[in-house]
Structures are given as structure tokens and as C-alpha cells.
Amino acid sequence: MKIALLGYGRMGKTIEQIALNKGHEIVLKVDENTVNYDITIADVAIDFSIPSVAFNNISTCLKNNVPVVSGTTGWLDKFDDAVALCKQHNGGFIYASNFSLGVNIFFELNETLAKMMKNLEQYQISMEEIHHTKKLDAPSGTAITLAEDIIKHSNKSNWALNVTKTDTEIPIVAKRIPDVPGTHTVEYSSQVDTIEIKHTAHNRDGFAQGAVVAAEWLVGKKGLFTMKDVLGLK
Template identity: 50%
Template sequence: MKLALIGFGRMGKAIEKIALNRQHNILLKSIFCPTYKDLKNVEVAIEFSHPEFAFANIKICLEENISVISGTTGWLFKMEEIKNICLRNSGTFLYASNFSIGVNLFIEISRKFAKLIKSYKKEYEVEIEEIHHVNKKDVPSGTAIKLAKFLIKEGIAKKWVLGKKKQYQLAISSKRFKNSPGIHVVKYQSVIENIIFKHTALKREGFALGAIIAAEWINYKKGIFSMKDVLEID
């Protein structure tokens, strides 16, 4: 594939290494919003930038009929507009708050468990914890919010809050440390037992590999997709 890496920070550099090892061509590496000229001949853009710039980055790629993979969090209030731009241009767009294959399977297992336990929700206190590196801009993480949303959808709680919860609320604890690629925990606690689901990222390369796999999968397809499509999760 002919790739553009938009947002060439630590994640972009990890993606570059894996992309080259898998024999892909990188035509553009940019920390700024690309121009139409910059994107010439690009087939797939992989966008890991900053919430402030994500919308403009994705928009210009879709308008140039370039497939876009985005993992930038913190801008999703504009997601519907991006979906409309994608459909209007018969484009291709895939968004994930987390591209780790393990995280996406962890999310799916957590979702299915929530369906199983919802009949007994009064017996358990539920909380989410996420830990990331100090440079992560959004709090809580996009993955933690995704976990919270399906717990709310299943009726486990009415809404999520950052910090200590009140009645019918789901508490999300967010912590930032110097060298933590990412930890997500969903805890169910009762007077008789604790049930804990946990995913720990050991290296940034896991996220980068998932992004490349998604880009390989999406190439030549049309539409709006997620990692559930890539991993064939029902």
C-alpha cells in the first residue's frame, strides 16, 4: 500500500516501522494537516494526531478519495459530520479508540459479560479504571468511555462519571504515569466475590500493528467500518 502517516509522533513512528517491515510504501509523514498536493498517490491515510486537528485531517483525505484509518480520541462530537462527508464522497473510513487486537477482544468479552450479569446488577458495584502515559491528552481514555457506554446500554448504570460515583452512576478512574502504554480494568464487586477483567498493553507496537492490519483490510473497500469488522466480531 501507499500510505500517509498523519500525526507523526511516537505512535506514528511505531506504525512506520511495522509498515516498512510489511513492505508498504510511506509517501507522507506529517505532523500538520496535509494539503491536496501532499496526498497525491496516497491510497490509505493513518491518522493519529491531536483532537484539535483530527477533523480537518480526516476531512481532506475523504474529499480526496483516500481511505482513512483514525485512532485520535477526543474529537468524536464531530463524528456524525465525518460520517456524512464519507458517505457523500463514497469514501472509506475506519475509526477505533484503540487498535490493539487484544483490547478489542477484551472489549467484546466485557460487553458479552455485561449482558450475562445485567439480571444480577443490584448485587454488584461496577467501576472502570484506566492508566496511561502522562502525554495522553484525553481523560478518560476513549476505550474507557467505550466500555462505559455499553455498560450503560445494558442498564448496569444510568451514566458514567470521572472520579467517585453517586447512586446509579458508573465511576471511571483515570491515572497518568510516566511510562504506561495502557491499562484498562472493569471491576464487578459484591459482598461475596470480585470479578475483574483487565487488559495491560506492554508495548506501543501492539496498537501500531492493529492499525496496519486495519489499513490492509480496508484498502479497496467502501463504507464506514470499525475494528469489529476487521476482526469479524458479531
């Protein structure tokens, strides 16, 4: 499989090593200084760029019939435009706030727990996410996904960053600490006890492995997909 890497930072380099170890070929490495590249030489593209260029990267792929997997967060104000482009060009597109297998299992646990807690109003919901200091967006895309999945099964209407607990919002605390790949905690607290689920990433390999697996799965497919499709969780 010929892979284009859109974004060649730490995640891009980790993806490169995992892809090469699996026998794939990296035919293109694009960073902020790359211009006039030919995306059509790739069978699939993996985008781990930055929020300001992610949508342009995805658009370029979809317009040129190259399936694209994106793990960049912080650009989702244009997500609906990307979906429209995917449909318009009959492309293949997977976006995930987190490609880690463990995190996607954590997403499923989070939804299941939210359903169980829905009518237990004595519990206050809160979340915390911790990432490395180079992460540009806050809260993380993973935290937003967790919050949105809780909202679907609760009386909460929104999430809010770094606020005190309210009746309508899920408060998310975002911390930036050097060399932390990613930790996410969901807490239900009452006067008598606390229920907590937590996922801690030890390194970036899980994210990168999942992105390569998603790219392998996407080649030859048309449509908009998620990691639930890739992992058979639907």
C-alpha cells in the same frame, strides 16, 4: 501499499516501522508543522494525530477519496460530521478507540460480562484506566468504549470521570503515569466478592500493528467500518 501518516509522534513512528517491515511505503508524514500536502498520493491514510486536528485530517482524506483509519481520541464531538462526510463522498473510514487485537477481544469480553451481570444489582460497576503522562484526553477513548458497551446492557445511563459510585453512572478513574502504554480494568464489586477483567498493554506495537492491518483491510472498500468488521467479530 502507499501510506500517509497523519501525526508523526511516537505512535506514528511505530506504525511507520511496522508498515515498512510489512513491505509498505510511507509516502507522506504530516505533523502540526506540515502545510500544503497532497493526500492523493496515498492509497490509504492512518491518523494518529491530536484531537484538535484529527477531524480536519479525516475530512481532507474523505473529500479526496483516500480511505482513512483513525485512532485519535478526544475529537468525537465531530464524529457524526465525519460519518456524514464519509457517506457524502462515498469514502472509506474506520475509527477505533483502540486498534489492538487484544483490546478488541477485551471489548467482546466486556460486553459479554455486562450481559451476564445485568440483573445482579448487588454488584457495583467501576472502571480504571492508566496511561502515560503525554496522553492528552481523559478518560481514554478505550475506557469510553468499554463504558458505553456496558451501558447498553445495564441500568446505567452514563459514565463520569473521577466520581464516587452512583446508581446511574459508571465511575471511571483516570491515572497518568510515565511510560504506561495503557491499562484498563472493569470491576464488579459486591459485599461478598469482586469480579474483575483487565487488559494491560506492554508496548505500543499492538496498537500500531492493528492500525496497519485495518489500513490493509480498508483499501478498496467504501463505507463506515469498525475493528469488528476488520477482525470478523460481527
